[in-house]
Amino acid sequence: MEAIETTCTVALRDYPELPPRERMAAEGRYLRVLERKLGGADVVADALRAVMQLQESDGSDVSAEDLALAGQWTKAANAAREAGYQGLGEVDGAYFEVRLA
Numbered sequence: 001m002e003a004i005e006t007t008c009t010v011a012l013r014d015y016p017e018l019p020p021r022e023r024m025a026a027e028g029r030y031l032r033v034l035e036r037k038l039g040g041a042d043v044v045a046d047a048l049r050a051v052m053q054l055q056e057s058d059g060s061d062v063s064a065e066d067l068a069l070a071g072q073w074t075k076a077a078n079a080a081r082e083a084g085y086q087g088l089g090e091v092d093g094a095y096f097e098v099r100l101a
Contacts, residue, residue: 010097014079030081033079048100053066
């Protein structure tokens with residue numbers, strides 16, 4: 001399975017029987033919207049790091065800037081998910097996985 005890469009890797013997971021071309025198009029839409037909403041590829045990576053840090057801690061050691069980035073991530077990821085599923089429809093259990101490259 002192919003994935004779209006920049007500073008992050010996006011992969012559509014658990015979406016059964018989707019041709020590779022459509023999968024790559026969905027991943028591309030997701031990434032483009034995520035980058036547009038957050039302000040670029042570097043900001044996507046920074047926001048993802050902030051979300052990961054927040055998930056791994058009790059929140060007491062997270063900066064105000066990282067908290068703000070995590071909040072922006074949530075909004076951007078919701079918009080990106082809608083764009084990614086455009087023309088496909090959501091499937092129970094399917095999700096977009098975003099990882100640092």
